Amino acid sequence: MGKLVVCDHPLIQHKLTHIRDKNTNTKDFRDLVDEVATLMAYEITRDVPLQSIPVETPVTEAEGKVISGRMLGLIPVLRAGLGMVDGMLKLIPSAKVGHIGLFRHPDTLEPVEYYVNLPSDATERMLIVIDPMLATGGSACAAIETLKQRGCAQIKLMCLIAAPEGVAAVHQAHPDVDIYIAALDEKLDDHGYIVPGLGDAGDRMYGTK
Numbered sequence: 232m233g234k235l236v237v238c239d240h241p242l243i244q245h246k247l248t249h250i251r252d253k254n255t256n257t258k259d260f261r262d263l264v265d266e267v268a269t270l271m272a273y274e275i276t277r278d279v280p281l282q283s284i285p286v287e288t289p290v291t292e293a294e295g296k297v298i299s300g301r302m303l304g305l306i307p308v309l310r311a312g313l314g315m316v317d318g319m320l321k322l323i324p325s326a327k328v329g330h331i332g333l334f335r336h337p338d339t340l341e342p343v344e345y346y347v348n349l350p351s352d353a354t355e356r357m358l359i360v361i362d363p364m365l366a367t368g369g370s371a372c373a374a375i376e377t378l379k380q381r382g383c384a385q386i387k388l389m390c391l392i393a394a395p396e397g398v399a400a401v402h403q404a405h406p407d408v409d410i411y412i413a414a415l416d417e418k419l420d421d422h423g424y425i426v427p428g429l430g431d432a433g434d435r436m437y438g439t440k
């Protein structure tokens with residue numbers, strides 16, 4: 232079974248409260264999501280392998296640690312996942328970025344895939360699937376399946392808010408995938424929206440609807 236890591240640092244909780252607030256405007260929503268993504272990047276990269284290199288300080292020669300090259304790939308799920316990419320790249324600028332286009336059909340709630348573009352060396356990287364919302368889990372499971380079908384094996388999932396139903400769905404379908412979230416909410420409503428949640432992440436991020 233994959234891990235569920237709740238990144239509940241006070242800074243993340245503070246910013247997430249403003250993200251949830253229906254009176255937060257589009258620009259502030261985007262800025263806050265960007266900031267939380269940066270803070271979560273710190274936690275999700277905690278176990279990235281290091282290699283030793285020599286370093287000459289002004290005082291002496293020493294051994295330093297650096298992150299091994301070509302390690303990471305970020306895979307935002309369009310649209311809303313895009314809003315977390317720049318925040319993560321601030322801390323891990325050498326990551327490559329692939330894209331998976333999916334939307335949740337409004338009637339069936341089933342994911343509909345419309346676009347996939349991955350780095351050519353995706354199978355050699357640890358991939359982080361990024362999507363602010365893990366509701367039924369259909370979109371996340373489909374995105375992870377898309378990566379696995381193309382030979383990718385090291386996959387993590389990073390979301391802002393998850394419903395218990397979504398966590399259970401990913402754990403069941405992809406027990407090898409660790410999930411990093413900022414908050415575990417109470418439930419889904421009759422339309423598959425997370426309660427209390429933040430509403431429709433894509434619409435709030437891009438000012439649509």
Ligand code: PRP
Pocket residue numbers: 308309310311312333334335336340342362363364365366367368369370371397423431432433434
């Ligand atoms: C939202 C969200 C996830 C999905 C979560 O995207 O960003 O991708 O719903 O729901 P699920 O866990 O039940 O699949 P949406 O389908 O609204 O597309 P958008 O980002 O293009 O608005």
Ligand code: URA
Pocket residue numbers: 364366423424425426428429430431432433
């Ligand atoms: N997608 C969203 O954007 N929000 C939800 O609460 C559920 C799915």
